[in-house]
Amino acid sequence: MAEGRRGNNLDAVKRHNLSTVLSLVHRRDASSRAELTRATGLNRSTTAALVNELAGRRLVETSAPDANARVGRPSPLVAANPDVVALAVNPEVDAVTVGVVGLDGTVHEVERHETAAIPAARDAVSIAADMIARLAFRRAGPKQGARRVVGVGVAVPGLVRESDGVVRLAPHLKWTDERFAAELAEATGLSVWAANDANLGANAEHLFGAGRGVTEMVYVNGGASGIGAGVISAASPLTGISGYAGELGHTLVNSGGRRCHCGAVGCLETEVSQRALLDVLGWKAADAGELEEALTGGKANGAVRREVDRQLASLAVALRNATNVFNPQLIVLGGFLRALVSAAPGRLDELVVAEALSVSAESVRIAPAELGTELLMIGAAELAFRALIADPAEWKG
Template sequence: MPTKPGKPRSEGIRAQNLARVLTLLHRSGPLSRAELTRLTGFNRSTVGALTTELGRLGLAYETEPAAPARAGRPSPRVHANERIAVLAVHPDVDAVTVGLVGLGGKVHRRIRHETERCPSVAEAVDITRTVVGGMASSLALMDRVIGIGAAVPGLVDSSDGSVRLAPHLKWEDEPLTTALQDALGLPAYAGNDATLGTLAESVFGAAVGKANVVYLNGSASGIGGGAVVGGVPLGGAAGFAGELGHTLVRTDGLPCHCGRRGCLETEVNLGGLLETLGLGHADLDELEAAMEAAKDSAAFRAVAGRQLDLLGEAVVNFVNVFNPRAVLLGGFLGALWAFDPERLHRAVAAGAIGGLGGSVEIRRAALGADLLLVGAAELAFSPLLSDPAALSNAISSAEQHG
């Protein structure tokens, strides 16, 4: 492919090389120059020039290495600059959570703003703006905030970030990213929360290095999911794949908003756990504390056991269909699993065909309450990771003329 007039081919190659190094630092953590040389296949002088350029752009910095284990000059360690940050937003039926996330997936701040009812798009954006305004001290410590990512419990059009349908929030054809961008003056991006959770766990959490994974996330708005098969996240023809919460687990079950009965997210739900615990709202830490306190309650054990059995029905289906190496459970599903992990393991081992259930790893997502914020942040970091120099220079120029 010919290069654009006035833009040397070598400049394009250098941009690709910068992107590769910054992405490695972002996803793998601090690496020595020697490790970068090995992982990229570039020669030492090229790696040195690239890390120097990333430092000039303010995207990376170097530290002295620990004492060498053997003779020879130790290689400096290169870090992605965690003070280059984005805002991450997760609207749900009972709260809007806002985070400040730096390069490398570092969550500097997380604030959960509870709501009395489902927030509208305008209310969610207004809450986000208010919460960000209260983060002044944390924002002042950042070198730069470059964008906004939103994790939405619904169908999101990846082409423009609009929410096609988020039934629990009662959102339909809502221009969420436009509203966020207008309110905060930063480029905004949005995606399905469970898909972004799958991405976050694959990059920073329990699914690192695993090519075949099913991920399920449970929140107040229901259950979503995602699958990585052969290292490729399943998106579907229109990008809406992963509605695993609508897997049938009980033929005579409760009616679901989708029009069917007995869907996983209808039968296994946070509301049922909270009601039995005598709670109206709870974040993940509060939920787990309450579940621990109720571990000797026969009533709660019966509700939790029933939900675990029905979750097992769904996981058996996913193991049969996707043959994953691991099934990861996020949100309240992770807390439910931790309450009685062996019950779920036994159900899956006994139900899956060909002994597949006995070999699959079932565990909770590693990122905990930060999971969806880290996933949303990946959307906002994507342009920077694709072309570090171009985006960094453009932002600097805009700041100088602002």
């Protein structure tokens, strides 16, 4: 829902107006009721009634106005209730991660269960279900009641059919046509939605991170399972007819390159990889912060710098193509790509501007992701919050 969505004072569209107000509260820090009135175009009494109904459903909380406000009548502050939560799940090649995310965007808890091998889908379901059982209804704090769970969102490193959450293909996980969402729903008794991890990351950065206020954006993330991307067009996720859009990691950047998991040759994720950076450093593993420190510090010897230059050149080819095809305002880089770019400041920008069509490149900006390790938790939770925000009048929690 766009920030500029307008409300309607007719009683017949009360559900629409409830959704409008809750969406605004969800995507902002605490807002005054007066600010919500201006943003929706509703009158003050209608806004007050909507806020009161949402508060009665315990979806929002109201508090006293800012004592320092000097202009006009003080207006109560309205914020999303952090005890209304969604569970977020991210299966990866080496772990299953589960997080608890509040309706206010706060990530309350994250637990990572490492696996000795790539988890089969049924094993990932079992691990996630056990973690959800521990986390879901834990008390939110000494003064609050138990958490109220909206549902579960799953961020999958692969192609997920949007209509039913079936993982059609996740090459790194070696999953094909797995009913992951349905099986996790059966195991937990909760509603479950699933989508591609990079598409969810793109939406999270657009709503809460580097892409706030941007209508045209490409998000590219690098991780242990390869490279994924998501596109925001006209302020909405561009998913394709089945939810498979944004596979920038499988675009050709080197016709003489290595064969990829997908069967093609020279894909971006075979030429730009975290594993290759770790190998040249002589490391088995590292988190994003450790990798960035190594690439920008004293460990960046000649071999490291050459590998960084090689990967940046390949990444620039992909981003040139994305710039020419999507004409974005912003390209956001997450995961190990942040570390890669930090190793040679300004170099990627130079390459993309030099190689892309000049009229497309003149308006694009490249920036690091802002949400860090919480990105996929926030993105996956949005899947579960989406139905609630669309029709809060149906909320029975």
